[in-house]
Each structure stands twice: as structure tokens, then as C-alpha cells.
Amino acid sequence: MIKILFFAALRERLQCRELELVIAQSCQVRDVLNQLQQQSEKWQQTFSEQQLLCARNQQICNLDTIVQPGDELAFFPPVTGG
């Protein structure tokens, strides 16, 4: 099981702040993304339309990063603080 968080425009678009997902023993972020996209057409479309960043355990990562049960993943749009 992993925890997945969504922020800002992505969170609003998906109408989802956080969810839990059962994953294989260890897989890549891209596999998690595929799994999320299969949820519905809206999820499929949202993830393919927007430029997104991802973080594993609160560190910026990429699609090749290995994810393990117990991890916290997050997806979000490019940042705009400051």
C-alpha cells in the first residue's frame, strides 16, 4: 500500500486530495501513474494533459524512480511560490 497526494490545480481537477493504492512489491512511478490513469477517463485525460512533477517521500523524483510499499508519492503542477 502507498499513499498518494495531489496538490493545487491537479487536486481540484481530480477532486481528490489523497488516496491509497495497492502496488506490486516494488514498481516505478510510471506504473503507479498508469494504474491511476486507468481509474477513469477523467484521470486518464488529466494526467496526459498537464505538465506534472512528482515526489517520492517528499523528494522530487521522476517516472523511473522505484516505489515501495509504505512510500508517500505526490503529484503536482510546476510550483509557483515566492
Add this chain to the structure above:
Amino acid sequence: MNKPLIKITVQSEDFSLADEYQLLAATPGCGAVLTFSGLVRDDGETALQALELEHYPGMTEQALTGIALLAIERFKVKAVTLIHRIGTLTPQQQIVLVGVASSHRSEAFSACEFIMDYLKTKAPLWKKQHLVTGSDWIAAKSTDAERAKRWDLT
């Protein structure tokens, strides 16, 4: 050499520039204190009502601490204060404070710019603008990415 001092805060409350300056000015051996504060800008054309700032609790603090450490290592500054506000802010209110104490002015100027450039492209914070005509999320600017590249950040 004294251990560098780092203060990182993510808060909804306002901050006092004078208080933060005093803290930095008390840094042993410092000969320069530089503070930058960013405000909510209403350029008059968009009729901004408010700005809403969302962040990723935990990761924001980690990212800001990381940049403060990088600035200390790179510019040998003695103290860094970084305060970022979250929640709903109105025009002219303070959003962000970067403060640096160092031996001389040149490293303080460089460190301050470095920190702001990094923060704008790396710290997980997002702005949503509320205008008279509606609300939308502010898109990341390519100019900010260009500025960050000057420091060889990937």
C-alpha cells in the same frame, strides 16, 4: 567558525521585517544583513481580490532547508532566514521573506538572489488568484526557470 544559523518557517501569520532583521544582525561576526520581502502584487489590470497559497506540508520545509544549506555552502554566509506565508493574502501583504547575514555584502546579495530563484522553481508552493472575474491557478513562468538555470540547478 560559528555554526551557520538557519531559520525556516511556513506560516499563515504575517512576519515582522524589523524583528527578523534584529535576529540576523545579532549573528556573530556578521558585517552585512540583507533582507528581501515579496508582496502580493496587484498590477491594477486584473483587479486582484486575493491570493491563495497552497503548499505540501513537510516537503516545503525540507525544500526550504535544503536551499538554505546550499546557499550557506556556496556563498559562505553565516545565517539564513526564510519565511513563506500560506493561506489567503490580499494585495500588498507580505508573502515571503529571505534574510541573509554574512561577513560582506557581495555574498549576501548573491545568496539572497540564489535563494529566491531556487524557491520559485523548487519549493512545493502554488498560488491561486481570485479576481473580480473568477479564480484560477497561476501558471509557472519560464522566466523563473531561466533565472534558476543561472545557478546550475537541475
